């Protein structure tokens with residue numbers, strides 16, 4: 001058997017300009033990856049490159065060309081294939097994760113089972129997903145919180161001089177659980193100063209308060225904080241987990257950071273072995289990218305898979321997070337179709 005690789009760059013656009021501590025964007029170039037086998041069966045994956053992690057749609061397309069010769073003849077050869085892809089061209093994690101998703105999609109389709117079933121997971125065990133309120137003016141933040149009424153958990157972007165005002169506006173509108181994500185926007189001093197406010201506002205957890213490499217700072221902050229601290233930018237792959245032990249309470253997995261579905265599950269296992277909690281997050285993604293990550297949500301404590309829910313138009317249909325509830329497809333493989 002041989003696998004034929006094809007790819008197509010497409011653009012997604014968020015309903016609102018999406019602001020985090022590092023900047024604001026509204027349009028994102030994504031890559032739809034397809035692997036076709038000799039029977040004409042297709043495995044799909046989405047690359048969601050992030051400039052912060054060194055990728056663009058253009059680097060993904062270039063990386064795919066380099067990865068093509070390392071693709072397996074047999075899609076079931078997953079472990080060796082992923083190892084070969086990682087050795088062929090390092091980094092480029094979103095390009096590799098798209099190929100990983102496409103291989104897993106093909107395997108599920110050939111077996112006639114959805115991925116969660118192949119992994120022996122119970123869809124009912126998936127935690128509720130949060131919905132993100134990006135940085136904006138206070139009036140727009142208030143409007144977004146109202147529009148997110150259907151979602152039971154909010155994730156609020158912070159990491160600005162206006163954090164106090166932002167939290168007050170959100171709390172004026174709702175008493176539902178809120179999680180905050182500073183996207184590495186605070187110094188240790190900023191974070192320490194904000195702890196009493198975060199506790200007073202009933203925040204459930206703090207994501208990536210400090211710079212990714214400030215592990216000593218995270219350790220100091222964690223000792224002072226009553227709220228759990230989750231590493232996102234500080235944790236890309238399973239190899240990052242051991243050094244974070246004692247410095248954080250949990251880690252946030254993203255396929256676009258770790259580079260494959262199997263590496264994502266390795267992170268879960270390594271984190272669990274160190275008694276850490278585990279979250280899954282996303283970039284701005286269509287439902288094709290989101291669904292690949294949704295399949296392993298039954299293994300997790302926290303889910304933040306709102307990428308497709310924040311879009312103006314979603315070209316794909318797959319896992320959903322309506323009302324915060326993660327619904328996993330029952331179609332084979334990823335179970336994603338064109339909308």
Ligand code: MG
Nearest residue numbers: 181207208232
């Ligand atoms: Mg984050």
